[in-house]
Amino acid sequence: AQSVAQPEDQVNVAEGNPLTVKCTYSVSGNPYLFWYVQYPNRGLQFLLKYITGDNLVKGSYGFEAEFNKSQTSFHLKKPSALVSDSALYFCAVRDMTGSASKIIFGSGTRLSIRP
Amino acid sequence: KAGVTQTPRYLIKTRGQQVTLSCSPISGHRSVSWYQQTPGQGLQFLFEYFSETQRNKGNFPGRFSGRQFSNSRSEMNVSTLELGDSALYLCASSLERALDYEQYFGPGTRLTVT
Numbered sequence: 064a065q066s067v068a069q070p071e072d073q074v075n076v077a078e079g080n081p082l083t084v085k086c087t088y089s090v091s092g093n094p095y096l097f098w099y100v101q102y103p104n105r106g107l108q109f110l111l112k113y114i115t116g117d118n119l120v121k122g123s124y125g126f127e128a129e130f131n132k133s134q135t136s137f138h139l140k141k142p143s144a145l146v147s148d149s150a151l152y153f154c155a156v157r158d159m160t161g162s163a164s165k166i167i168f169g170s171g172t173r174l175s176i177r178p
Numbered sequence: 179k180a181g182v183t184q185t186p187r188y189l190i191k192t193r194g195q196q197v198t199l200s201c202s203p204i205s206g207h208r209s210v211s212w213y214q215q216t217p218g219q220g221l222q223f224l225f226e227y228f229s230e231t232q233r234n235k236g237n238f239p240g241r242f243s244g245r246q247f248s249n250s251r252s253e254m255n256v257s258t259l260e261l262g263d264s265a266l267y268l269c270a271s272s273l274e275r276a277l278d279y280e281q282y283f284g285p286g287t288r289l290t291v292t
Binding site: 097099105106107108109112153165166167168169170171 | 182211213220221222223226234235236268270280281282283284285286
């Protein structure tokens, strides 16, 4: 079965430092991968996606993600964290197996940026 | 351009009742997807509608159903409510197939079943 894993429930980073939120996936075929962010009391927002092309994908709010096929990873990164980046981050993968297609979300990683 | 709107924002129902949630997608978007978010199960895909047809469905019982109208607005219905149905229900719209395109989420409907 296709799946996506976010191994860290919480990531703590000091403001100004680089941040990484990890995501690994398991799919058959070419992966379609997404990152979403959920700010407190706000809905989910799309950050970026990988379908094909360059392994480094740039997205909203200065975030980028690196697709690594050999390690089956799609880690979210930002060179310099802001306090306003504190939120819940979800990695997602398209699942085309079975009779119906769907999107599977990871369990989420809470990112906390301290001033 | 207005975002995805969901009504109502909050709802309290008792076990055994049924409930209908509404979602209005971004203008021009043809795909509407529904998700259930709970602390225990996380975000789970319910179903996707595209041009009034259900295209994809997650692993939820038949008590969960939906439909999409010709103006792309969508409704989700849950019959015979159970305590475990308490959750935040999120609706998302996308231009085309939700599996290929970024989705835009509404603020959600918080359903509490007592």
